[in-house]
Amino acid sequence: MGEFDLIARYFKRKTPSALQPPAPSATNSVAIEAPPIALGIGDDCALLTPAPGQQLAISTDMLVKGRHFFPDVDPAALGHKALAVNLSDLAAMGAEPVAFTLALALPPERAADDAWMSAFAQGLFALADEHRCPLIGGDTTAGPLNICITVFGQIPVGQALRRDGAQPGDDIWVSGTLGEARLALLALQGQIELAPERLAVLRERLERPIPRIALGRALRAIATSAMDLSDGLSGDLTHMAVASGVGAVLDSMALGKAVGPVAECVSPRPADPVSLALTGGDDYELLFTASPGQRDTVNALAVASALPLTRIGQIRSGSGLWLDDGAGGQSAIARTGYDHFA
Amino acid sequence: MGEFDLIARYFKRKTPSALQPPAPSATNSVAIEAPPIALGIGDDCALLTPAPGQQLAISTDMLVKGRHFFPDVDPAALGHKALAVNLSDLAAMGAEPVAFTLALALPPERAADDAWMSAFAQGLFALADEHRCPLIGGDTTAGPLNICITVFGQIPVGQALRRDGAQPGDDIWVSGTLGEARLALLALQGQIELAPERLAVLRERLERPIPRIALGRALRAIATSAMDLSDGLSGDLTHMAVASGVGAVLDSMALGKAVGPVAECVSPRPADPVSLALTGGDDYELLFTASPGQRDTVNALAVASALPLTRIGQIRSGSGLWLDDGAGGQSAIARTGYDHFA
Structure with missing residues (x-):
C-alpha cells in the first residue's frame, strides 16, 4: 500500500x-x-x-x-x-x-x-x-x-485562560485525581505490584487520559490562570508561578486528598501520597487559580460536572513552591517535574 | 541542558x-x-x-x-x-x-x-x-x-488557490527550473558525477529550496488552480488532474526547457531531460493552471519577479497524463511521483 x-x-x-x-x-x-x-x-x-x-x-x-x-x-x-x-x-x-x-x-x-x-x-x-x-x-x-x-x-477574544494570571491570595485547585498514571507506569515497569483489576483501572488513566474540555470552558469566567498537568504538579506549578511572578504554598493534607485512595492499595508503596501528587506526571488534569470568593462556584461546578475539584493551596507574593505540613511548618519543594533531557 | x-x-x-x-x-x-x-x-x-x-x-x-x-x-x-x-x-x-x-x-x-x-x-x-x-x-x-x-x-476568504480548479483548455505552467534537486541528490548518492562548482549550485536547490510566496500571492487573481511540486511533476500533476476531474497533455519541448541547461552538464546522463522534469521531486516550484487569455499577464509576472514561468502543456477533458512529442504523437505518462511507502 x-x-x-x-x-x-x-x-x-x-x-x-x-x-x-x-x-x-x-x-x-x-x-x-x-x-x-x-x-x-x-x-x-x-x-x-x-x-x-x-x-x-x-x-x-x-x-x-x-x-x-x-x-x-x-x-x-x-x-x-x-x-x-x-x-x-x-x-x-x-x-x-x-x-x-x-x-x-x-x-x-x-x-x-x-x-x-x-x-x-x-x-x-x-x-x-x-x-x-x-x-x-x-x-x-x-x-x-x-x-x-x-x-x-x-x-x-480576551477570554483565554493563560498561565500568567495567578494573583497573591488566589486559591490553587486541581481537577480529578493525581498520580494514578504514574502508578500505572511504575506497575508496567515492574517497580511496584498492583492487583490486575486495580492496574486495569489505573492503566486507563495512563493510556486514555480525558481532556477536561468542558471544565476549561466553564473556568473561563472563574479562573485567574490555568494550565494542564502533564509533567507533574511541582514542575508545572513552578512554570505557572514563574509566569505569574508569584510563589505558592501547597497544603499537604489536601494534596493527599487529591491523590485519592489508590496510593493505599499498592505494594510496595512507591512513595508517600504527597510526593506522588507532586511528581506524578501524565495526569492531564487542570491546574487553576481563582479568588477565594469563587469557592462556592468552583464547588458547585465540581458537583455539576461530577468531577472532583480539590483546593490544594494558595498563591502568595514572592517566589518558589512551599509545602505546609498542617502543623505550622513550611518547607521548600524542589522542582521535580519531568524533563525530556534531564 | x-x-x-x-x-x-x-x-x-x-x-x-x-x-x-x-x-x-x-x-x-x-x-x-x-x-x-x-x-x-x-x-x-x-x-x-x-x-x-x-x-x-x-x-x-x-x-x-x-x-x-x-x-x-x-x-x-x-x-x-x-x-x-x-x-x-x-x-x-x-x-x-x-x-x-x-x-x-x-x-x-x-x-x-x-x-x-x-x-x-x-x-x-x-x-x-x-x-x-x-x-x-x-x-x-x-x-x-x-x-x-x-x-x-x-x-x-475565497481567494485561495486550490488544486481542484483546473479547467479544460487551461494552460499548465511551472515556475523556476525542474529536476535540479534530483540531480544534486543523484550526485550526493554517487550515482552521477558533477563538477564541484556545479554540484554546489544544485545542492542549494536540494537543501535550500525557495518558497515561492510572492508568486503564489500574485497568482491569486490569475490562476485557476495551483499546487507545489514536491514529489515530482507527473505524480503531483496527477493529483491536480484527479482533484479537478480533468486530464493533461504536456509538451515535451517545453518540459525540456523547464529543466534548463543543467541536464547537459552531467556525466553520465541520469535520464533524458523530460524524464528528469517528470520525476524530479523536491523541486518546491509552483505548478499552476490559467486560461490562455492570461498568457501575457503570466509572462509579465515572470519578468517582474525575475523568475522563469514556463508553459508546459494544457488541461483537457477526460483523465490521465499525456506527453506530446511535438511530431503529432501522444503517449500516456505513468504516474511516477515519489511515494514514501511504494
Missing part, C-alpha cells in the same frame, strides 16, 4: 460526524457557531475561517515510541492519547476544539499492519468525534514511529 | 523581527494587517486572531533523518528546509505566512551539540524572518531526529 492509499484508507473520511454542527453542551450557555472548516484534507493547505470575535488557540505535541508510550501499547489507546494530550492543552486555555492535523512517521511494517493501523485510527477518531474535532490535514512518511498532532481551538 | 533550557536558549526569542509589521511587498498592492499573533511561546497554546475577512491556511510536514535529509546535512540548511517545505505549501495556496509551530525530536547528543543546535536555529529563523513568520509554539522531546513544522498563513 502506498502513501496516498494509506491516507485514503485510514485517515480520509467522507462524512466525519465531527463536521456536523455541535450539540448543545450543558456547561455552555453561549450559542456555538458552525465549525469554521472551509477546506479539509487533500490540498496543499487546509482552510479555517474563525468566527468573528473568536481567537484561534494552537498547540502541538509529539509522541515518540519508547519515551511517551511502550512499543506494544494498544494502538487504539495510542490514537486516543496522541489527540487527548493536545486537546488537554485546549482545555487548559478554555478553548473549544475545532480541528487537528496529524503528521505520522511509520515503520513500513506498521504501515502494512492493517489491524494496527485500523485500531490506531479508530482510537483517534473516536475521541475526535466526541469533541467534534475533525482531521483537516497531515503528512505520512516512513520512519521511526512518531506521532505529531497540532490542534486548533477557538475562544472568544 | 534540560528541555526547558533548550527551548529558552535556541527557540524563544524576546524580540523576533518577524513580529514587526511587514514591509510593503513589490507584488502586493493590498495593505497588510498587523500580524495576528496574540500570544506566542510559553503557554499551553498560542493564540492567533486572524484579521476580519481572512481565512487561515494550515499545512504540516514531517522531516525524518535518512529519508528527507542526510544524517550529516548542514544543520543550517536543515533548519531552512524544514520551514521552506511548509512555506511552499502556503505559496501554493496564495497565502501570506503568519506563524509556525515546531515539534522536534532530538537524540540527546544532538541536543547537547551547541554548534549543531545554533546552526539549525539560525537557518530556521533566517527564513522565518525573511517571511516575517515567527515561531509561536512547539514541543521538544528526546528521540530519533524528527522535525515536524505546522505553518499558518492568511488569505482573503
